[in-house]
Amino acid sequence: MSDTPLIEIDSLDVAVRLPDGGSMPILKDIGLTLKRGETLGIVGESGSGKSLLSLAIIGLLPPVAKATGRIVLDGQDLLGLNDDALCQIRGNRIGMIFQEPMTALNPAMTVGDQIAEGLVWHRGLSWRAARLEAVALLDQVRIPDAARRAQTYPHEMSGGQRQRVGIAMALALKPDLMIADEPTTALDVTVQAEVLDILDDLTREYGMALILVSHDLGVIARMCERTLVMYAGRRLEEGPTRQVLTHPQNPYTKGLLKAVPRRKPDGGRLATIPGTVPGFSHLPPGCVFSDRCPDRIGLCDEREPGWTVTGDGRGVRCVHAEGAEGERR
Structure with a gap:
């Protein structure tokens, strides 16, 4: 595996335009690096911004949303490209499996023609050759x-x-x-396993990098x-997935892991994280997780913590993680 990053995301912010002319931040200070052949899992509750990040990478944000920062693919900043240039990258350099295939597929085209269309458009194959492929x-x-x-048809x-x-x-x-x-949403466990096996085998065969968005920590542990x-x-x-899932450092990650369904000898209730993910227009002051966090201290309400890189x-x-001290509340 090459040490040169395939994709680098740095200081990515996404904001949506409001009717009054203002804007509301949705994604803030997102950064990641992925090499060829690497696999990255993205987890979090619904409303955490996982799918929006995926759409930002592939350049499919809704018209009211604007991304700033850097999304660099092989040295090329995607945020600086126009629609025509992005169309050459979608499918060709970056592929996407959408969460719900019934809405992602065209109901008026056969599935064979839908697969062939990209080969005709990007590879210049004839329709006959593309359909065989x-x-x-x-x-x-x-x-x-x-x-x-x-x-x-679908x-x-x-x-x-x-x-x-x-x-x-x-x-x-x-x-x-x-x-x-979420490539296995709404599939039963047997079909889910088959789909994951296919995805794992083919990404390894082609040597591509994989970003897998999922609510299922078991899937992430297996694939990423x-x-x-x-x-x-x-x-x-x-x-690293093993470290994050066995020795989490953020209270939110700890809460997600405690909430994973498992058999309890005493038949006790499933652990949960109190409350719900706040709307982006109603984020608490300071840390965005502070109103649900069991380790909350006074400083959590005063400012949003920075991104800390630990020794490992x-x-x-x-x-x-910044070494703050204080009473939990």
């Missing part, structure tokens, strides 16, 4: 009778099959970076070398 891709993602299934397929089609579309151009946004924990549009912790190369955003 689409059948090969469907076979590669383990869809039985691929030639026949290529002629079907509504004629099961959820697991549609997700396989989404993977085939994302892999068709063999991108350098794959973003998978590094893990980024997000909350309310901020990164709260990042590091991990990153964490917490006043306790």
